[in-house]
Amino acid sequence: MSSITSKFTSENGVPVTEEAIRACWSEFNELFPKDKDCLEELYKRIDASGISKRPCCPNTNVQEQDGGRAIKCSSCGKKTWLTAGTFFHRIKRPKAWLGAIWFIEHGLILSSSRFHKLAGIAQSSALQVFKKITMVIQSHMDEEALSIDSSCFCPVFCKRSRETPAREHPCAEQEEIEKQCVGPNGKALGDQDGPRASADCRDLVVPEDSSRDKSMDSMSIAPDPKEELSGYELDVYEALSAEPTCVDVLHGRISMSIDQLLVALTMLELAGLAKRLPGNRYISWQLQCKAAPSLQSSTTATTTKIIANCVNFIRCNFHGISRKYLQSYLAAYWCWVDEVRWRCSSVIRACLEFGPVSNRDILQYVSPALVKAASCTVGP
Ligand SMILES: [Zn+2]
Secondary structure, three states: OOOOOOOOOOOOOOOOOHHHHHHHHHHHHHHOOOHHHHHHHHHHHHHHOOOOOOOOOOOOOEEEEHHHOEEEEOOOOOEEEOOOOOOOOOOOOHHHHHHHHHHHHOOOOOOHHHHHHHHOOOHHHHHHHHHHHHHHHHOOOOOOOEEEEHHHHHHHEOOOOOOOOOOOOOOHHHHHHHHHHEOHHHOEOOHHHOOOOHHHHHHHHOOOOOOOOHHHHOOOOOOOHHHHOOHHHHHHHHHOOOOOEEHHHHHHHOOOOHHHHHHHHHHHHHOOOEEEEOOOEEEEHHHHHHOOHHHHOOOHHHHHHHHHHHHHHHHHHHOOEOHHHHHHHHHHHHHHHOOOOOOOOHHHHHHHHHOOOOHHHHHHOOOOOEEEEOOOOOOO
16 A cells, blocks of 8 residues: 555465564554544545546535545535445445555465454454455456466365355365366257357366376367357457456447347357456456467476465465365465565555455355466575
């Protein structure tokens, strides 16, 4: 956020020391002792980011309400929350949110069980803060991240989620996601409608020999499944790019009904050609891979090292996680490992640019079969 020079880093993924956490937190507390101070900082940031509120009536006066969190128009009486429409809309404890961002921007990644005690919030709230912030971070992971089969991270899947099949180990979530690409009876999804992109889909997600050790070097990309696409699907595919595009924007670009568009997007997703992101946005998965051909051919050794580092980071800081939110923890790893990208105000800026993340977005989120991991590593 602002005016900080000290930096605390942990080495090799080991948990950061208590001293570093306390020093960072007391520095934050000096600058922002109360919720009120955090809100003021937030309003400053919102103003500076250009997300300005247009007044509802011309030449009107506004009165502050709810302790300065909202303004009321004296002409029409309309009440507007200052954080409305932003990432921070409806937050209850501004200090917890800014504090969490503060830690990340200082290279300290705290588990929810550690952070909730510091911030004086429930652990479930701390977890929600973590998931929402990392959702924003994830949206930036397309540029230079490696795509890795999520099965490589099975060693850290030891927490259940709503995706875990009943009475099964959390690892069963991984098998479920693999099944989603290869339908029942060993038939690939899409076979019902003809020979669409199915074999490619399997290549994309599940290694041919699905033993866990071999999956380490499975980073194969589908050859060219777009030859199998129907007319509508091809139109939609060509309208997609490596930049996340909102469904409404896509609809404006292509002449087809919204229903046809949504069906085509689903088929493209199944074929591994498109990927849905929070906020009803889509990116072209293939284009994204083509954009970084050098990364596809990066050596298995590098990939293996990155996986090992991520696993170590997750184990040390969070003990174990659910597969569902694997991508959130890989985003946190990126924040921790990248000494430059996510420091000084970058996280809060990204949050404001991103807009709201709803609880529903978080609940429905499932890490994809191919997850993104930062390609930078710690140490030599
Ligand atoms: Zn008004």
